[in-house]
Amino acid sequence: MTTATWYLLLGVIVVTIGALRLLTVQDLVARLIALNITGAGSLMVLVSLAARSEPIDPVLSALVITGLVITAAFTATAAVLIRRIEDTPDLEDGEASS
Amino acid sequence: MELTNLHYVIPLLMVLLSLSAAIMIFPMREGQTKLRAIVNLTIATVKVALIVSLFPVVLGEGLHPEFSMSFVPGIDLVLRVDELALLFSTLSSSLWLLTTIYAIGYLHGKPHQSRFFGFFSLCVTASVGISLSGNLVTFLLFYEMLTLVTYPLVAHWGTPAAVRAARIYLRYTLTGGLVLLIGVVWLTIYTGDVDFQSGGAEGVTELAEYSPTIAIIIFILLIGGLGVKSALVPLHGWLPLAMVAPAPVSALLHAVAVVKAGVFGIVRVVDDVYGIQVASELGLLTPLLVIASLTIIYGSYQALRQLDLKKRLAYSTVSQVSYVVLGLTMATVAGTTGGVVHLVHQGIMKITLFFCAGLFQETTGVTNIRDMRGIGYRMPLTSLAFTIGALGMIGIPPTAGFISKWQLGIGALDSDNTWVITILLASSLMNSMYFLPIIYRMWFFYPQIADARAVAEPKMMLWPALVTAGLVVGIGAGASIAYAPLEIAEQISEGVFSDVDSP
Amino acid sequence: MTLAEFSTGALVLTPLLSAAVMALCTHVLRRLLGVVVAVLIVGFTVPVVIHLGSGEVVEVDLGAYGAPLGIVLRADGLSVLFIAMTSLVGLGITAFAAATPEATGERIQANGQSKTEHAGFWPLWFGCWAGLNAVFVSGDLFNTYVGLELVGLTAVGLVALGGQKSWPAALRYLFIAVLGSLLFLVAVGLLVSVTGTLDINQAAQQLTDNPEAAGVATVAMVLLSIGLAMKVALVPMHQWLVPAHSGAPSAVSPILSALVIKGALFVFLRSWLYVAAPAYSPALTETSGEAPLNVAEALSIVAWVFALLGLIALIVGAIMALRQTRLKPLIAYSTVAQAGYWFLLLPVVFMPTSASLGDPGVTTFDASEVIAGALAGTVGLILGHGLAKSALFLTAGYFKELYGTEKIAALSGEARSHPMMVMTMGLTAIGLAGLPFSLSFTGKWQLTSASLAGGHYWILPVIIVATLLSAAYLLRAFGPLMMDNDQENAAHPELHRNSMPVVAQVAPFTLGVLTLLTGFMGTPIFDLLEVGAPWS
Amino acid sequence: MLIALSLLLPALIAALIPLAGVARPAVRDTARRVLAIGAPAAILPSIAAAIAGPGTELDVPWLLFGVTFAVDTISRGLLLIGALLYGAALMSISWAKLRNTEKAFGTLSAFLLASYTGNIGVYLAADTISFYLSFAVMSFSAVGLIVHYRAPESYRATAIYLIMTVISETALLAGLLLTAHIGGNILSDAPEAVLASERTGLILTLLLIAFGVKAGTAPLHVWLPLAHPAAPPAASAVLSGAMVKAGMVGFLRFFPLQTDNSAAGDTAATLEIFGWVLMILSLLGAFAAALIGVAQTDGKVVLAYSTISQMGFIGALIAAGLLDRTLAEDTVDAAVLYAVHHGLAKGALFLGVPVIKHYGRGLSGIVVTIGMVGAGFAVAGAPITSGGIGKYVSKDAVEGLKIAGVGLEYILPLVATGSIVLLLRFLWVVLTEQRDPQRSLDGELLAWLGVCIAGIVVPWMIGAQWSPLSLPEWADPQTLWDSTWPIGLGLALGGIFWWLSKRGWLPRRERDQPAIPAGDLVAAEESWARILQDRGGAALDSVHNYTGKARGGAATLMANITESTNASIEKTEDNVRQWPRFGTGIMLLLTLILVLSLWIGGTG
Incomplete structure (x- = not known):
């Protein structure tokens, strides 16, 4: 068990927990946070995968950086949407209405 | 005579011409009646001329002009004019010309004419495509196309009954079409293009040897699929309902388009895909013969029970169309001839009857048989045409119906299934039972209603009926003239049996 | 740089740049620019298609770093078909949107009045288009990921254009899309860690040469498949689709249904057929004899699971569609159903074995032809769906813009007043149900025959049931339009606006006609797919 | 050429009469009148063809499956009398005053002409197809004759006739198919084919049903007593005189009477059984019809039963030929000759019914009465008359065949006895009927007179010139006695009846209510x-x-x-x-x- 493998395992656990929370929670903000956690976990998986090889895989590192950018983008979008939804009273979790 | 380039193009041209009519007609405004009529009639006439121009080439020289293009890798779309295609496409294009004239008269002053004639032309396109198809895939495509383009025609009046009938029609025919599709796909895997060839397509014989079970299943799928349109009992349920369609549509449905397409397909499958020999070796013909017989009797019986003229005619179609299948499945030269020639004869006779039914309904509002007393005094020419058509259906010489019945009878006797002749006789007896009283009532009773004066029979509708009635007698009486349907049918059936020892 | 190579790059960059420019333009200019760029993109598609037609893949090495580090754009047969479809559909949608700006979305103004035209539409749409093209031409998994994200984010934005009611749907879509992307990202990471490359072709080669990678590759395939299936809305991951697609503005729904899900689907197919299949499908590895059997089995299990989900999708989607009373949800459920078709090929690809294949005298197929046929069939279905679905959504949108409603009952008798639109609906119904002469029919034909040749007889009832069900729900939408109510008694909907521009009719109609015309393209599509395919 | 003309001319006129309907009313009426009056001329080509005799042929290869018509020994005489009868019928109606019920002027002529075309077609047909074609044309045209008056009884008669005809046509088609299938497509080969078939019995039965309906063979005769009174007298004349003979021609054409090969084994047995069945049915018809006929109160019904009886006689001749095929050649000729005579004599009687009504008084009344009585005696077969010839040659032909120990030649003359009783009844009925005011000389009378004269001349001519049979020597007392005693017996019976009823010892009946309803079995069948x-x-x-x-x-x-x-x-x-x-x-x-x-x- 190298450190990288430990980190890999940890990443997998974080992803799992995040995804579980993401998929089961009703509150929108909580869901967004769960999504972020999942994202962080998966990036962690990637980093640890990159760290397993010597030298560190530049390709995977590039992936992680891109992933970070994208995470920021979707977090912003989601935050805007959540804000709007919660500003509109009758839309408060209008999830069930199709 | 050699095939020129023109000959190769003619099959494609036949299809494209009808399609172009549709494309031209759809955008027309309702008021452009004349223009629509001109486009319709010109193209219909040109088509008849084109197909007639092929008579000497195909029948005289035995050449088969064909056009082909790739559909998916390994599978081509083929349009080919062989004898059977020639026979059927001549029938469809000439009856179409007449029906178009009739429809112009029929729809005069009614709404949605552009839509009607547009789909009408698409229907022709599909029908021509069906008749000229050179292989099973091409046939299937046009066959399905026919299903779809007929839907708006059946639903044309837009009444709840019409829309319902159209929906049921689609339900039946789409299911049938899918079953057919499956059969075709499956067969194609084994043999590539299933090219129509007299006496059986290449590869099918090998398949029948390799796995008779698969060959039988595929045959059942094919016939089961085609049986829906050809209204084999118990797949006929849609046909009597579809008579809510406008009269020209009913005429077409019963005479050359939908029902005929199904039967034509059965002819193709039995004659040109499996070949009569292979089919009979697989033991497939006798069950089909039994089904056809049942259909004949059941259709006649139901026809007897109907009091609505169009319904009676519809059930009569169920019965009559199965004569074709009956003829094929007897596996004799005379029987096949009878079946194939009945394909044409039934079309002409039935279209006459439906033309007349439409005339009666349009001019006097009569739809029930009980109200037809003395209608011969009021609409003598229509009644005359109807009488000729009905006598043809019964099979009284010198009408075309007699020729079919005689051939089928001889075919039945030639085959091992002599009991079939009782079916034929029972059917013609029942035919008499449901047609003779109409004729009798028509001519030999005085009209019941007070205002029994003669009514004006609309000329555009009357003439087509008279022409087809004339054809019923003409084709029957002149059955032995060169290029008459009987001769062509004989040529076809000899081709089918050419490499088989006639039983 | 040849014209084809230039065009390949331009296919991505043009919409991207124009999206940026559009964000700065005025309304009228945006529309004008949109149409111009759409035409340009179609123009760029042509040389690429022509180049592919000659049998060679277009490869553009941006910055000349070379794989695995550089950005490689590679357009093979699969790419170019999706590009072509996107270009055609995109042009149609652009034309519709330019002609009816109201269809682009709803925005609440400062005074509380809602204004039915949204500035966001144009940049988002072209950004989305750029993302799609990027996914299609990307030669490596990294760009694919970026493209997918671009598509996903813009699509969320597009859904949100629908106004208040569509925000929850947009948000839900966002969660699903991002989760799917993350799963995909992790899968890519796994693949890279065992193959050391992002390049798709190289990765496939690495997996073939390197049997030890199989275990990780399997996990990667599972993650990736689930992630992408979420974006494609395969049952049971379809819950986001219906509200998103039916709630979106009239011009957006066709984008989502016809194009956006195709991006994820493309990646799905790319991964299974171009990465996994060459390495693990017994049919393709048989000759080299190095097939890691257990991996093949594991993957075939996954394949079966997805095919089964596809089957369920076909039925559930169709039944739900049957029970809708409004056009747009019906069409959205139809997408759910149709998505089922696209997964049926997996077992065929991974297990094309049957007795008949061993008998060359009787059958006309061999294993690689089965795979090629199944893919060609599926692609035919996908492209046919794209054309037909966009036309159908545009038609529904047309009615919605005109009457303010798309309730089926309210549209009864439309065959009289809008024959062209009803005709379009008829054409698309043919296309969606997969009846001749539509492209979907050709696809269905090839899929069925390939499956049968591969010994997969279960496809027969599936095809029959699916086709009948789709015909049933389409007819349910279509039938009432044929009703001919009396002029006086007609419960005719009140006009929402006085008239619609002609283009708004012509655009969907053209797409509808294309649905049929492309039905004759079976052979060219098959031939194009062979270009750059690992089995050819 | 002659045959073509014989068939086409009437067909053409028959077609033109309804087609005139498309013209303007004035033109239409004139055209119809002219056509109807000119209609009798349509028979001339047939007469020429009959005189031209065997060898006259018409071959139409393009029609249907190719058809042939020819004049031969069987058809020659029948063609002649057919032509004469139809000519007379056409003449008698076309000059008749238009009655209210005959508004559709020319309709009857048209149907008569169509029926004529079919009828002589049946005589002349030389192959199965043309035979079937002609038979159908004849049968279905006759519907128009029977329904003519549109009265309730004509509807009933027509309905029954139609049902019987459809049965007949169906059976005929089946029989012909079976025959043609085994090579009997040409009529001259048909008997051989029937004999060679594996299904001889079936074919014969089918053909018996088919032709028996037309020929009035018991129990298929039921339509005759209904149709004759319902139809106009002219139509009855051709129905009884010519059309029933078509059935007989069918028997002669298809039954294996004159074949080169004789039957063997099962076929021979079948043939024998069939012969006996036909014999029994025929004799039953011959005698039962006389009994039932006497009980009738309508002259034309009586005549119809007389026809059934007479056709039974002919049937017996044919059956005799089947049973003993050495006799066949003669019985065939005898049947033809008998049919010739019967056709004319019966025609004269039917045509005479209105003649008596219209001319039965004064000078013309005497002529009419003489004519009718003469025709009556001819039908009965009194010596010197045409009937005498017919009876004589028939008796001659069947000599040697025994039924239950009694020679057929002794049984057949008894039919004449029955006939005379029937005819006495007929004469009594018609002569006692109310007579209309006298009319001037017109087609009706002329036509009747023509037929009467032809009835005297033609059978003689045919018998002497065209038939190979030897004619009776009336000077020979034995011959004279042979043909006289049945008549005398009949007269005596008639006298007894008259005497009995005069004394009131017979139950009296209402005029309109015959003891046995016309059509006998049909009432039961209907219920x-x-x-x-x-x-x-x-x-x-x-x-x-x-x-x-x-x-x-x-x-x-x-x-x-x-x-x-x-x-x-x-x-x-x-x-x-x-x-x-x-x-x-x-x-x-x-x-x-x-x-x-x-x-x-x-x-x-």
Whole structure:
């Protein structure tokens, strides 16, 4: 068990927990946070995968950086949407209405 | 005579011409009646001329002009004019010309004419495509196309009954079409293009040897699929309902388009895909013969029970169309001839009857048989045409119906299934039972209603009926003239049996 | 740089740049620019298609770093078909949107009045288009990921254009899309860690040469498949689709249904057929004899699971569609159903074995032809769906813009007043149900025959049931339009606006006609797919 | 050429009469009048053809399956009398005053002409197809003759006639198919083919039904006594004089009477049985018809029964030929000759019915009475008359055949006895009827006179010139006695009846109510048919009800199942639309797939 493998395992656990929370929670903000956690976990998986090889895989590192950018983008979008939804009273979790 | 380039193009041209009519007609405004009529009639006439121009080439020289293009890798779309295609496409294009004239008269002053004639032309396109198809895939495509383009025609009046009938029609025919599709796909895997060839397509014989079970299943799928349109009992349920369609549509449905397409397909499958020999070796013909017989009797019986003229005619179609299948499945030269020639004869006779039914309904509002007393005094020419058509259906010489019945009878006797002749006789007896009283009532009773004066029979509708009635007698009486349907049918059936020892 | 190579790059960059420019333009200019760029993109598609037609893949090495580090754009047969479809559909949608700006979305103004035209539409749409093209031409998994994200984010934005009611749907879509992307990202990471490359072709080669990678590759395939299936809305991951697609503005729904899900689907197919299949499908590895059997089995299990989900999708989607009373949800459920078709090929690809294949005298197929046929069939279905679905959504949108409603009952008798639109609906119904002469029919034909040749007889009832069900729900939408109510008694909907521009009719109609015309393209599509395919 | 003209000319006129309807009313009426008056001329080509004799042929290879018509020994005489009878009938109606019921001027002429075309076609046909064609044309045209007056009894008669005709046509088609199938397409080969067939019995039975209906063979005769009184007298004349002979021609053409090969084994037995059946039916018809006929109160019904009786006589001749095929050659000729005579004499009687009515007084009355009595005696076969010749040659032909120990030649003359009784009854009925005011000389009278004269001349001519049979020497007392005693017996019986009824010892009946209804069996058959229809209809209705209900039930069941399935799917959909449930589902799926693939991948 190298450190990288430990980190890999940890990443997998974080992803799992995040995804579980993401998929089961009703509150929108909580869901967004769960999504972020999942994202962080998966990036962690990637980093640890990159760290397993010597030298560190530049390709995977590039992936992680891109992933970070994208995470920021979707977090912003989601935050805007959540804000709007919660500003509109009758839309408060209008999830069930199709 | 050699095939020129023109000959190769003619099959494609036949299809494209009808399609172009549709494309031209759809955008027309309702008021452009004349223009629509001109486009319709010109193209219909040109088509008849084109197909007639092929008579000497195909029948005289035995050449088969064909056009082909790739559909998916390994599978081509083929349009080919062989004898059977020639026979059927001549029938469809000439009856179409007449029906178009009739429809112009029929729809005069009614709404949605552009839509009607547009789909009408698409229907022709599909029908021509069906008749000229050179292989099973091409046939299937046009066959399905026919299903779809007929839907708006059946639903044309837009009444709840019409829309319902159209929906049921689609339900039946789409299911049938899918079953057919499956059969075709499956067969194609084994043999590539299933090219129509007299006496059986290449590869099918090998398949029948390799796995008779698969060959039988595929045959059942094919016939089961085609049986829906050809209204084999118990797949006929849609046909009597579809008579809510406008009269020209009913005429077409019963005479050359939908029902005929199904039967034509059965002819193709039995004659040109499996070949009569292979089919009979697989033991497939006798069950089909039994089904056809049942259909004949059941259709006649139901026809007897109907009091609505169009319904009676519809059930009569169920019965009559199965004569074709009956003829094929007897596996004799005379029987096949009878079946194939009945394909044409039934079309002409039935279209006459439906033309007349439409005339009666349009001019006097009569739809029930009980109200037809003395209608011969009021609409003598229509009644005359109807009488000729009905006598043809019964099979009284010198009408075309007699020729079919005689051939089928001889075919039945030639085959091992002599009991079939009782079916034929029972059917013609029942035919008499449901047609003779109409004729009798028509001519030999005085009209019941007070205002029994003669009514004006609309000329555009009357003439087509008279022409087809004339054809019923003409084709029957002149059955032995060169290029008459009987001769062509004989040529076809000899081709089918050419490499088989006639039983 | 040849014209084809230039065009390949331009296919991505043009919409991207124009999206940026559009964000700065005025309304009228945006529309004008949109149409111009759409035409340009179609123009760029042509040389690429022509180049592919000659049998060679277009490869553009941006910055000349070379794989695995550089950005490689590679357009093979699969790419170019999706590009072509996107270009055609995109042009149609652009034309519709330019002609009816109201269809682009709803925005609440400062005074509380809602204004039915949204500035966001144009940049988002072209950004989305750029993302799609990027996914299609990307030669490596990294760009694919970026493209997918671009598509996903813009699509969320597009859904949100629908106004208040569509925000929850947009948000839900966002969660699903991002989760799917993350799963995909992790899968890519796994693949890279065992193959050391992002390049798709190289990765496939690495997996073939390197049997030890199989275990990780399997996990990667599972993650990736689930992630992408979420974006494609395969049952049971379809819950986001219906509200998103039916709630979106009239011009957006066709984008989502016809194009956006195709991006994820493309990646799905790319991964299974171009990465996994060459390495693990017994049919393709048989000759080299190095097939890691257990991996093949594991993957075939996954394949079966997805095919089964596809089957369920076909039925559930169709039944739900049957029970809708409004056009747009019906069409959205139809997408759910149709998505089922696209997964049926997996077992065929991974297990094309049957007795008949061993008998060359009787059958006309061999294993690689089965795979090629199944893919060609599926692609035919996908492209046919794209054309037909966009036309159908545009038609529904047309009615919605005109009457303010798309309730089926309210549209009864439309065959009289809008024959062209009803005709379009008829054409698309043919296309969606997969009846001749539509492209979907050709696809269905090839899929069925390939499956049968591969010994997969279960496809027969599936095809029959699916086709009948789709015909049933389409007819349910279509039938009432044929009703001919009396002029006086007609419960005719009140006009929402006085008239619609002609283009708004012509655009969907053209797409509808294309649905049929492309039905004759079976052979060219098959031939194009062979270009750059690992089995050819 | 002559044959073509014989067939086409009447057909053409028959077609032109209705077609004139498309013209303007004035033109139409004139055209119809001219055509109807000119119609009798249509028979001339046939007479020429008959005189030209055997060798006159018409071959039309393009018609139907190719048809041939020819004049031969059988058809020659019949053609002649057919032509004469139809000519007379056409003449008598076309000059008749238009009555109210005959508004459709020319209709009757047209139907007569059409029927004529078919009728001589049947005589002349030389192959099965042309035979069937002609037979059908004749049979169906005759409907127009019978229904002519549109009175309730004519509708009833027509209905019965139509039913019988359809049965006949169907049986004929079956019989002809069977015959043609084994090579009997040309009529001269047909008897051989029938004999060679494996189904001789079936073919013969079918043909017996087919022709028996036309020829009035018991028990298929039922339409005759209904049709004759219903139809106009001119039509009855041709029905009885010419059309029933078409049935006889059918017998002669198809039954294996003159074949080169004799039957052997089973076929011979079949043939013998069939011969006896025909013999018994014929004799039954011959005698029973006389008995029933006497009980009738309408002159034309009496005549109809007389026709049945006479056709029974001919049937017996044919049966004799079948039973003893050495006699066949002579019986055929005798049958033809007898038919020739009977046709004319019966025609004269029928045509005479209105003549008596219209001219039965004064000077013309005497002529008419003489003519009618003469024709009556001719039918009965009194010496010197044409009937005498017919009876004589027939008796001659069957000599040697015994039925139950009695020679057929002794039985047949008794038919004459029956005939004379019938004819006495007829004369009594018509002569006592009310007579209309006298009319001037017109077509009706001329036509009748023509037929009377022809009745005297033509059988002689045919017998002497065209028939190979030897004619009777009336000077020979034996011959004279042979043909006189049956007549005398009949007269005596008639006298006894008259005397009995005069004394009131016979039950008196109302004029319109014959003891046995006209059409005898048909009344019973009609009531059976009605019962069958009612019962059967009820049974069928219940079957349809049941199947309809079953179908409806199945449909409802299916609909319910579909609905509940769909509803439950929809419910599930609504359920999993909640985010947590949706998410859980996806998680489960992901886990499932991962575990499954890893497990299999790991263990495999």
